[in-house]
Amino acid sequence: MSSSLLRPQTHLPPSVAVQLSQQAPFILRNTPSAISPYSLSSLWSAAESPELWMTYENLMLSCLRTGDEQSAHLCLERLTERFGASNERLMALRGLFQEATAQDDAALKKVLQQYEKILADDPSNMPVSKRRITLLKSLKKIPDAVTALTQLLDASPIDAEAWAELSDLYFSQGMYPQAIFALEEVLLIAPNAWNMHARLGEVLYVAAAGNEGGADKQLAESMRRFCRSIELCDDYLRGYYGLKLTTSRLLTTPPASSRQSKADTGLPAPEVKAVERLSELATAKLSEIVRRNVNGEAGWEGYDKADIIAAQELLNREAKPITR
Amino acid sequence: MTWISKSITGLGFLFLAHACYSAHEHSALQSASAATLSSLASHSPSAVATLPIDISIETVVAILAICLGLVLGTPELRPIQWRVWAGKIEREGEKGFMNGDGEVDKDYVGNPFRVLESRPGFVDIRKQRKEFAEWVREGGGP
Numbered sequence: 001m002s003s004s005l006l007r008p009q010t011h012l013p014p015s016v017a018v019q020l021s022q023q024a025p026f027i028l029r030n031t032p033s034a035i036s037p038y039s040l041s042s043l044w045s046a047a048e049s050p051e052l053w054m055t056y057e058n059l060m061l062s063c064l065r066t067g068d069e070q071s072a073h074l075c076l077e078r079l080t081e082r083f084g085a086s087n088e089r090l091m092a093l094r095g096l097f098q099e100a101t102a103q104d105d106a107a108l109k110k111v112l113q114q115y116e117k118i119l120a121d122d123p124s125n126m127p128v129s130k131r132r133i134t135l136l137k138s139l140k141k142i143p144d145a146v147t148a149l150t151q152l153l154d155a156s157p158i159d160a161e162a163w164a165e166l167s168d169l170y171f172s173q174g175m176y177p178q179a180i181f182a183l184e185e186v187l188l189i190a191p192n193a194w195n196m197h198a199r200l201g202e203v204l205y206v207a208a209a210g211n212e213g214g215a216d217k218q219l220a221e222s223m224r225r226f227c228r229s230i231e232l233c234d235d236y237l238r239g240y241y242g243l244k245l246t247t248s249r250l251l252t253t254p255p256a257s258s259r260q261s262k263a264d265t266g267l268p269a270p271e272v273k274a275v276e277r278l279s280e281l282a283t284a285k286l287s288e289i290v291r292r293n294v295n296g297e298a299g300w301e302g303y304d305k306a307d308i309i310a311a312q313e314l315l316n317r318e319a320k321p322i323t324r
Numbered sequence: 325m326t327w328i329s330k331s332i333t334g335l336g337f338l339f340l341a342h343a344c345y346s347a348h349e350h351s352a353l354q355s356a357s358a359a360t361l362s363s364l365a366s367h368s369p370s371a372v373a374t375l376p377i378d379i380s381i382e383t384v385v386a387i388l389a390i391c392l393g394l395v396l397g398t399p400e401l402r403p404i405q406w407r408v409w410a411g412k413i414e415r416e417g418e419k420g421f422m423n424g425d426g427e428v429d430k431d432y433v434g435n436p437f438r439v440l441e442s443r444p445g446f447v448d449i450r451k452q453r454k455e456f457a458e459w460v461r462e463g464g465g466p
Contacts, residue, residue, distance in 0.1 A: 014459040065452045092445075100449045130445040138448050164440045186440060193437035194410055234411025302417025 005055045012062070020062040024071040027059060053079065057093065064100040072097060091118060092127030099135060108139060126156070137169065145169060160189040164196070167203070176207035194232035194239070201225035201242045205249075216253065220270050222246050223278070237307050240285045244314060247279035283318065286311050326397060333393030339386030346379045410435075 005020060005027075012020075060075035076090075076097055083090055095111060102108045115132040118125060129152055136145040149166045153159065167182035183200040190196060204222035208215045223246040229239035250270070290312050292300040403409040412420050413435055421432040 014456050017456065061447070061449075064449055065456050067453065067456070096447070096449055100453060102450075127445065134446045134448050137446075138450050160440055161443050161445050165443055165446045190437060190440065192406060193440060195435060195437050196440055199441065232407055232410060233414055234407050235415050236411065237414065299416050299420065301419060302413070302415050 005058045014065075017062045017065050020059065021066040021068045021071065024059055024063050024068060024075075027055070028071060028074055053082065060093065060097075064097065069101055072100075088125050089127050091125065092131045095128065095131045095135075099131075099138075105139070108135065111135065112139070124155070126152075126159075130162070133165070142169060142173060157185075158189055160186050163189070171203060171206075174210075176203060176210070179203050180207065192232060194229045194236060197225050197229035197232065198236070198238045198242055201229065201239075201246070205242065205246055208249075216250075216269065219246055219250050219253070220267070223250060223270065223275070224267075227278070235285070235289060237286075237289055237303055237311060240282045240289070241307075241311055241314060243278060244282040244286060244318070247275050247282060248318070250275050251279060283315065287315055290315065329393045329395075329397030331393075332396065333390055336386050336389030336391075336393055339382055339389065343379055343382040343386055346382070347375060350375060350379065 056075045056079050060072045060079075063069070063072035063075065076093060079093065080090055085091075085094075095115060098111045098114075099108065102111060112132065112135050115128055115135065118128050119132065123129075129148070133145050133148045133152070136142075136148060146166070146169055149162060149169065153162055153166065156162070163182050163185045167179045167186065170176075170179035170182060180200065180203055183196065183203060186196050187193065187200065201222045204218050204225060208218035208222060211218060223243065226239050226242040226246060230236050230243065233239065251272070289300070289303065290308055293303050293308050403412055417434075418428050418432065421429045
């Protein structure tokens, strides 16, 4: 249990968040609130560990999520006691707490003004400027959020998290070329991130669906991205799923137009035979993963339930025209 | 698997202790008898230095057994190839990184690049609260 408190919280399912926040009073009672560096007890008890404060931070987040504001406030107080109110990360955390407990839009505006005041004093305060961007996004001021985010990236262009957020913002607005550019920046910073390769493949696939002119090119690019994600990670369900989608789309669309357009720039279009073989490979791998996971074989239990169901559906959809 | 390695190691240590004890006894006996013999007549001194072959064999066998036991008892090696390691994370999740006591390794973080998609710095707490409230209203299924 406590190990999941040491990891970032945001993707945890609600059932786990409930569990964590239900244990909050117990954890808060049993963990030390403050550690003085020169006490007699430090001779025999363990020294303070970074895990303790990570636990407090994550506990606070899950308590806020489930609405246990008392415990969250206690976490915040203890963190403040340790690190001081002027710590950048704590400023962001306090803002987060105020955002979560704000009753109406007026209160949120007040929080936003507070952020702006902090940033006016110290424009290099990264955690707070990220909070401000999130709050703008939460208030549905997407253009403002994008502007603020690009300013942040101008100041710190190696922040992969911010690039990924920017890509998501653009994607939500349907600005696919910009989203793709931002994701490529993420991959420049983290070239081994297999999930970001798959994400770029997905964005390219969606962009190709809405794009008439360069659809073939984008589909081929998307297929290559999924291939790369599989290359970086064995048995990657998401990668194989995307590979299956892109290859079947590539096989159904006539490739004739792509041949001429490819001549000028970029990689040549993939050969039909290669695409067919990739499609077969994806089908085989997907069915293997689904079969082994459904049978509950040891070492194949880590996949997400929803992902497995989606893969099953894709395979069924694929199987129908053959049996007909 | 662990009990096999532990018993082999234990047996090896037992043999080693026995070999040491035998060697000690043997040398004590030798020096005692050599002392009594040399008082009577001069004897070949090389006999004192040699150890019976069975004690030597026992020592070597004991050390080999200890080595074997320790090697068998090592935890499973972690993958050193990127794609194998990444595949293990995706395929097995937490269960692949448990130690013998059923606890997840302390340094296990899952997919380290997941933060690029969950983005803790940009967490929209109000949206999460809304989603959570909806989840509760729907009956709180998994």
